[in-house]
Amino acid sequence: MDLTHVDEKGVKMVEVGHKEEVFRRAVARGRIRLKPETIELIKEGKTRKGNVLASAQIAGILAVKRTPELIPLCHPIPLTGVDISFEVGEDYIEATCEVRAYYKTGVEMEALTGVSVALLTIWDMVKAVEKDEKGQYPTTRIYDVRVVEKVKGDV
Structure with missing residues (x-):
């Protein structure tokens, strides 16, 4: 298949006007691997840029609200709730984002x-201590980002 051109159908948003508005919920989760020393700095509140997890939480919530601006064919959805939480391990932080809405998609x-975005914010806030002597990130990585639950309809 030649991907260098757009066919006669072009690109378009999926029509959802005919769908009924119902409760929607999705939970996504992902991890960032960090050096244990970095994890300790975060726990102790000693990072140069401030409160890493609070900043990541706010950034993630803002990103949820701006998803249709970032992903071209996403519908703007009237959200009813967003929660972002973290689990801190010895060499990782796991972020969980739950989003709720009553809508058609x-x-x-x-x-x-x-x-x-929450995980990217964590990386940004600790990159100074995650770099090695060559300015590289041999330990740091974001991984296992996935949808862990999706709900459609009353629960």
Whole structure:
């Protein structure tokens, strides 16, 4: 298949006007691997840029709200709730993003965007201590970003 051109159908948003508005919920999760020393700095509140997890939480929530601006064919959805939480391990932080709405289409992309931006924010806030002597990131990585639950309808 030649991917260098757009066929006669072009690109378009999926029509959802005929769908009924129902409760939608999606939970996404992902991890960032960090050096144990970095994890300790985060726990002790001793990073140069400030409170890493609070900043990541706010960034993730903002990202959820801006998902249709970032992903071209996502519908703007009237969200009813967003929660971002963290589990801190010895050499990782796991972020979980839950998004809720009553609408005609799901909120998985919003949840994935929220967890991804939260993890990217953590990386940004600790990159100075994660770099090695060559300025590289041999330990740091974001991984296992996925949707862990999707709900459609009353629960």
